[in-house]
Amino acid sequence: MTEPKTAIAIQGLEKVYPGGFRALQPIDLEIYQGEIFALLGPNGAGKTTLINAVCGIVNLSAGQITVNGFDHCTQYRQARSCIGLVPQELTTDAFETVWNTVSFSRGLFGKSANPALIESILKRLSLWDKKDNQIRMLSGGMKRRVMIAKALSHEPQVLFLDEPTAGVDVELRKSMWDQVHELRETGVTIILTTHYIEEAEEMADRVGVIHKGKLLLVEEKNKLMKQLGKKEMVFELQHPLETVPPELCGKNISLAAGGSQLVFTYDTLQEDNGVTDVLDCLKAHHILYRDISTRQSSLEEIFVDLVRAS
Amino acid sequence: MNFQGIKAIYRFEMSRTFRTLGQSIASPVLSTVLYFVVFGSAIGSRINDINGVSYGAFIVPGLIMMTVLSQSVANASFGIYFPRFAGTIYELLSAPLSFVEVLMGYVGAAATKSFVIGIIILFTAGFFVPLEVKHPIWMVAFLALTCVTFSLLGFIIGIWADGFEKLQLIPLLVITPLAFLGGSFYSIDMLPELWRKISLANPVVYLISGFRWSFYEHSDVHLSVSIAMIALFLTVGFAIIAWIFKTGYRLKN
Known part of the structure; x- marks a missing residue:
């Protein structure tokens, strides 16, 4: 069996906020290419901080991160180009159209316009008929899909989904699970945080449990369920x-x-x-x-x- | 260099201008036209010429500068503050962009908008007062540099502000008084010596003076001093923004 290739390598990652709050204890973690990795933890455990640190949204207090072999500080352009992020909050430009905001995201990541690709992403996420609508006119579930479309617009190799199905109805959640599986089939590495354990149970290959900024364990889901x-x-x-x-x-x-x-x-x-x-x-x-x-x-x-x- | 990223930000910001054309362009132009009507035509006709220039024409560079200063600050501060407020800043921070590229996008768009407003006001002024621009290239250069400099200041304010109230605070309490007292409506040579010296501490004096020189070849301070001061403001603004992105101040913590 061939060794899995590393998509993300985190070594000694620490985050201490001004005021002394230690959001992340030294964390070592390896995420493999093409896997679905679920990061579980209660509220305030440090899941989002960990994701934000990898994506360059918060400064690290200590440690090193590489994405597909690129150091996230010294080779930040290459490292960030590999990453797509769907944040937990529904943060969108309310007055922009779906098409414009997704195209904007692609441009930010240095990719030239590709209307055919944007069209296929919007169709896959059932947003094609809403492409000219302002985002403020969309439902919560649709906004969530717009966030996913934005993250996919620059064809990332690693996709972070921070609570992707929070506040989404059961039917849409299941359809999102299918879409995540489809993405994985295309070779995208997926890191998922969720409160819905059934989501991790349904989708993840490996599971990491984080609590109070400390990574308690990382294990294959099936093995974990068997062992514990x-x-x-x-x-x-x-x-x-x-x-x-x-x-x-x-x-x-x-x-x-x-x-x-x-x-x-x-x-x-x-x-x-x-x-x-x-x-x-x-x-x-x-x-x-x-x-x-x-x-x-x-x-x-x-x-x-x-x-x-x- | 991530040119696509710069283009994306620039186009995104400019499209916001076109969405709010009335607020972005028509409103500052209208208020400046009112200044021309009141100070230029109505009151100005009763005031003596200044250095051989009619009062109505004399105030044109100052009025353009005053509007451009406030518009540059407002455009740039709102441009970067809004993504922070809405939360969409995550995308900017996680994109493969250097701070210079982010600046080129946001400050470039804000400066373009205020530059266009400045040019529109200039042409509008031509309907009210006789206008002459003796050094058009210098005029354009001063206008463009001022737009960029104050857009940098606006960008800093947009990052510093943690509420809409603070976003208005500096423009209202600092920029507007400095613009009014910076020689928009008078030459600082007309002031008593003490107030003239105090006025030299006002950075806007150097901008208006240099800009007015490009129109009438008359300035309150030497041209080289005006250029040096603009270069200094640019450098300081750029250095502060470099520090903000390096430390992540109000962005990454």
Whole structure:
């Protein structure tokens, strides 16, 4: 298997704001070409600051960043040319038309006019029929797509999507996910921050969790879910219980749904994970159940556990 | 050099002017015409000639300069303040542009607008007072340099301001008084010696004096002093903006 090429390499990145607030602790991170990387973290964790640092919107306090091998300070032109950014806020020139604002973005990045490309981007994002509308006339979802069109207008190799589906309805969110997948198919590296863990679960190849400016972990999504994911076995009881029977204490069992469910939490990776033991115990003590179901913990639960533990 | 980037900013800014043509061009031209009517034709006809020039004609360079100063500052400050206010500044900061290219786009557009306004006022003045420009190339050079210099100042104000109120503060409290007291309506030689000396501390005196010289070959200060002062303002403005972009003052923090 060939080694993945690095799109973004961050070393010892720190950001301390005037006044002493440390937004980013020293961060080391590598993002590979062509992957979808999801950066998760609660509000104020430092996700946007990290993105802004890479894009040159905030000054670094320390550290080094390279984008496709170009140093973001000494070779800022080449580095920034590779990057497209869709910021979290819907910041647009309200009185400009869609066509003009997208063309403006392309020009800013040093690219000559390419009406055919702009047309294809607008069509792909279902904005073609709005191309002559002023942005202030558009809905929130459309404005969000205009931001994406602006970021794509200069054909970036790396695309930052900072909360791309915040405030967007379910249907549009799903269509945006499809568009992100399509972009990845064209070889674009995508770095995504989101509050919707299901979004990361649906799209990401790798996940990074950031909290209080510190990168807690970076892992392949599937591996992370396997490593940290717990499984639950839920027994629907025939006769509700008031307390967990003493025979079952210490076996990671709890009561739920007003005593009508017994929930057994176990680790699928452990050889002796106690499943047989629990089943035997229930049978021996005549605890009858109508149904059994199992459930894998979601990325959201993993994320919450990690943040709490930190 | 990112010429496409400069062009994009320049065109974007100029298109804003065309969208708001009345506010951008017609309004300053109209208010200057009113000055000509009141001071040039009505009151001016009762005032003696100054250095052999009728009062109405004498005030033309000063009035053009006064409008150009305020327009340059207003255009450039709004041009950079608005993206900061709206949040679209992120795009500018993340684009592969040096600060010189950003300046060329914003200051170039602001200076172009005020230069055009200055020329329109000049032609309009011709309808009210007899006009003569003895050194047209110098006149254009002084006008262009003043537009650029004060657009640089406007750009600095647009970055410094953290609200619309502050955006108006310097133009209202500093630029307008300096323009009025800088010899727009009189020669500083007409002032008592003490006030004449105090007036020399006003940078606008040098701009108006040099500009007026290009019309009538009469100036309050030597031409070389006017040129040196404009060069100094340009250098200081450029140095401040270089520092702003280097440190990220009000842009990157």
